Amino acid sequence: QNTTLPMPKFTGDQKILIVYLSRTNNTKAIAEIIRKNTGGDVVAIELLKPYPQDYKTTVAQVEHENETGYLPPLKTKIDSMGKYDVIFVGFPTWGMQLPPPMKSFLHQYNLSGKTIIPFNTNAGYGIGSTFQTVKSLCPNSKVLEGFTMKGGIERDGQLLVIKGDYQIQAEADVKKWLAKLPITSNNGR
């Protein structure tokens, strides 16, 4: 009998990159949970000129950058982007938009033909236009369903909140989301 099995869209042999921007480590916590469950390489986006420590100054700077379309230069260099098939892209919501450094990243690298999977944390106001912007900056990529959850509220002095019981909840939610995605785990390799 010559039954043709459907080709799996993704296999455990795919090279996974998890790239994220995080200021107060909530998005980083999600990146680490993803890595634990999918394997792959993790890279934090760093800027040539880091944002100020002060929250309000940072908000004002980001607002200006968002208005002018300024793309801050990155210190992070990924010299072997070609080898990755699947790229998880993580970021907080900033001014209801994709943070400028993540715009820089998506502008800088050609992600054509790759599978892009966004993930986000925010102070409770949601993803804003972030996932939509990822899609429009990756016109030749397959952008899958993203993950989002509430993170910290730096304005109110709430920094890293994805820890303890909330981190356990986060891991359960991330696992549920990952299970729905058309990629298979390579068990932390």
Ligand SMILES: Cc1cc2nc3c(=O)[nH]c(=O)nc-3n(C[C@H](O)[C@H](O)[C@H](O)COP(=O)(O)O)c2cc1C
């Ligand atoms: C400059 C700036 C702007 C922000 N703007 C928003 C926003 O528009 N909506 C929102 O829900 N949270 C906003 N936040 C809060 C962060 O999205 C939230 O604290 C997130 O969990 C931070 O992620 P991180 O710990 O990975 O840096 C903002 C934070 C900063 C620093």
